[in-house]
Amino acid sequence: MKPLLAIRGLAKSYGAVAALRGVDLDVGEREFLVVLGATGSGKTTLLRSIAGLLAPDAGTIELGGRAANALSPAERDIAYVFQNFSLYPSMTVRENLAFPLRAPGRRLEPAVVDERVARAAGLLRIERLLERPARRLSGGEMQRVAIGRAIVREPRLFLMDEPLSNLDAKLREELRVELAGLARELGAPVVWVTHDHAEALSLADRVAVLGDGRILQSGTPREVYERPADARVGRLVGFPPINVLAVAARDGWWSTDSGARIAPCAPDVPGGARAELGVRPEHVALTGGDGGARVKAVEALGPAALVVLDWCGSEVRALVEAGGPQRAGDSVAPRVDAALACVWRNQPL
């Protein structure tokens, strides 16, 4: 199937600073794609280029099989939800929702406008806010209205620029769950940009990790979480963060330079080969007795506890069940589930 959105070699610089250095990306007809990246990784630049708010320096953007580089934002028929809501402050919620439907050239019957506004308001549960001026809404309400304003248009693509990042944690969680359901219900393609890995893992059909102006990895949330392509991707996804250790193959083990044997290595790895080892904290098991590691601290996280280890001079975190026997100062024997560890070879730290 031909993708709805196809991006090839997209590049954009601001003066000497390159924000995007050749991004290739496809979005399918009904796909929920989350672009995950750290602050300053070029996420917003990518989204603004897709929307047509920004002209890229190089590369092509195709929408529905048609070259879209030269199209204005209006002609691209996409909806954009901004991080800072961007409601029209002097209008009521109803007027905000109806605004895109009253655009010249749309020629919608007033009854159709009313119906679509009512439907969007119902989906987002903002019916009681309809007559209120937009400037008198709370942050969460504003973002609901902003999303509603995107929905009413029935665009061919939704672009969401960190739509939840200006909300407090509780509201973010709530709205995230709700939007995931809404996206499935509407079945519309979404490009959602965020730096929050939880959003990426919970919302996405597919996650594209953006770093250094390129797509570092693209795959299902599971793939990205379990098999990150490199340490940068690994660090960006998951909490508590992944352990990244510089190791070398010695006597059939991946060992740190200080001598900690982390995990057995495959038989075909030549001795002395260097690699980075990515180990998720939940894949480190702890048993009692002297195994060369010392507990530096134990941090209770509610359902689990994070144990910070000094493993022959390397700091390693292990996620264990809450209420375990480990105390600071204890000696423990950590064991890494080798099948779940990621080995990134020939990559500098």
Place this chain on the structure above:
Amino acid sequence: MTYRNERGLTWGLVTPALLLLVLFNVFPLLYNLALSFTNAELVGDGARFVGGANYARVFSDPLYSGALRRTALFVCCAVGLELVLGFAFALALKREFRGKALVLTLALVPMMLSPAVMGLYWGLILNGNYGVLNQVLGELGLAQPQWLTDRGLKFWSILLIDVWMWTPFMALVSLAGLQSIPPHIYEAAEIDRAGAWTVFRRITLPLVAPLLGLAVLLRATDALKQFDLVMATTGPNDGATQTLSTLLYQVVFRDGKVGLGSAYACVVLVVVIALATVFTRYLDRLKGAEAR
């Protein structure tokens, strides 16, 4: 500090300002009110109480009604033109271009100069016989109107000077308002396919309106007391350009009729207070809409 001392301190701090206020505002106001019921003159004494005679004369005096009409016309036309032109300039100045800083600095110049001096300069420029403007017009083979002596023209000439002086002020205030609108709102409108006129009417205008209202209030109160330009160009006793302020000046200081002038002043004061109330209500309402 004890309560007593604190009260003492409060009064101690407020009293000087209060005394000055009474001395220079309240007393003259009341004195003016008292004078308006007498036939006091600038020279000579023996002012007699004449009841409402001065007021009766104010309302039947064609000079007064003429000056009132002229002043109202001046305020409406000058402030209206300054608003429209200033806003148009601001829209042009909103985008970045080479030499923008220089243009903005130059725009400030007319405001920085004394209106009386500007009046004198413009008097030279607009002089019908040796003025620069008419010389240029003559060179171009165009008509050379008597800008400041033609009965039908001189009022508009003064109005033009005022517009020249104060349009930059309106432009700067408008520009400040325009630049305070977050650009992402315009981007949202662009994606929503809004037309240019809709964007202007539904987004730009409502967002700068409060600031423009304030600028109009400031300019209107200022234009209402228009004095300097008229004095410097045609003098206070010109039937075609006499404003309320210059009429007052003429009556009190040239004709010496202090009692009558005081009655004029009282009526003007009522008009100004009424106008100021309307404007402050308007601003309060905007503020209220913002806060709610």
